[in-house]
Amino acid sequence: MRLAEIADKLERDGIFTGGPPQLFESAGRLQLSTLVREGLLPSSRVLDVGCGCLRAGYWLVRLLDPECYFGIEPNSLMLQAGLDHVLGPELRTAKRPLFDGNDKFDFSVFGVEFDAVLARSIWTHAPKSQIQIMLDGFAENSTPDAFFLTSYYPASWLSRGAADYSGTRWVGRSHTSAQPGQVYHKRRWIENECRSRGLFVQQLSDPPLNGQYWLKITKRNQPTELIA
Template identity: 35%
Template sequence: MSNDVKSLMRADAKKLQPGDAHYSAYVGPPQHYDFMGASQFRLLTTLGLRDHHRLLDFGCGSLRAGRLFIPYLLPGNYYGIEPNKWLIEEAIEKEVGRDQIRIKQPHFSHNSDFDSRVFGVKFNFIVAQSIFSHCGADLIEAALAGFRDVLEDDGLVLATFVHLGAAGLNEEFTDKGWAYPRCVAYRPETILGFIRSAGLVGDWIPWRHWQDWYMIGRTRAALPHKSSFGHLTGVVLRDRELSAGL
């Protein structure tokens, strides 16, 4: 990683391209680093996340959302999986601070096996934002099987996928493995098939994102009813760019 890129302040890094070797760019469009973290925080708290819950941030990257979840949750309740250790280290140095890590005691794993069982605990919430948009079916199925094993009976998984036809992606991804920084797409029925194959149930929700959010649980009773979807818009009211669309 270039020292010049690494040393850029986040305000300057907004000029970089998604995937560039800066902690705020490697995880997606750097100009939306703040909003994408805030959007996840808003979604989970809307769906009932409280400070006493255990949260798994699956593919936590440079703590784009973690820098909001870590101070909110009680000590020891934030868990993050991120194979790229440098992303977490940069985020701690530039966004979170060592004192907050000492006080809030988050847990991190750098495994690259898409295995959420590594912590040996069960979770009330799991969030996987912009992970499955870069995955072949093999990795999606492995991750969802792990989620099934570590999710509390009334827990929720919130995960994004790219629908076929979005962002000019007109063919379903048929290769295996990790495709980052390339985005891959699936039909809604394929996505729901992945979820069913893992022994879980799920629904698309209308939370605002250029990808599509799905909520997933162990039982249908664990999922908010569709009658509540009017509260799941994620709309932004006073930002010209974001109110027009990401």
């Protein structure tokens, strides 16, 4: 079955596939291609935060060496659907991806230093306190040359609907909610949070997909390509 058909079927069965099913293939492909362009190697250890039903994992597990893909996902139904229908048993056996169901954004559970951390469509739902935990988790559980690729919706004072999020709860579908929703954050706030941890952040110049822009966060200063 084609990937788009799998995503359609999962949605019909009541499984949230991480975004619009018609973007399931392109959003997964984009995560892989952006990670590769930004420096991913087959030997990289990659943490996929909120990996859902493996929209990115479908691609990443194929590329990466065995035991190099790590996923955190507290929605066990989503993850199981991904394992059964998106990844499949043969790849799981061959590549031995590792998973954890904690909902605390605890990156230390695997006892591994990551070369890359991915959070697609996560900061677009997370409150600032969870973003701070993820930044700490990246700083403490990654190699010196690691990068953190995360997407976000920039807050804008021009639109009341895109105001900077000051709430304390996750907004959107998850292991505890079936309600869709999204949040926006000011880039200035993110920059300050990174700076206070000795991290560097740049917004990548790629056009947004589904309104989300990529941020690349590193421990070492990298030449800024283009700030959109």
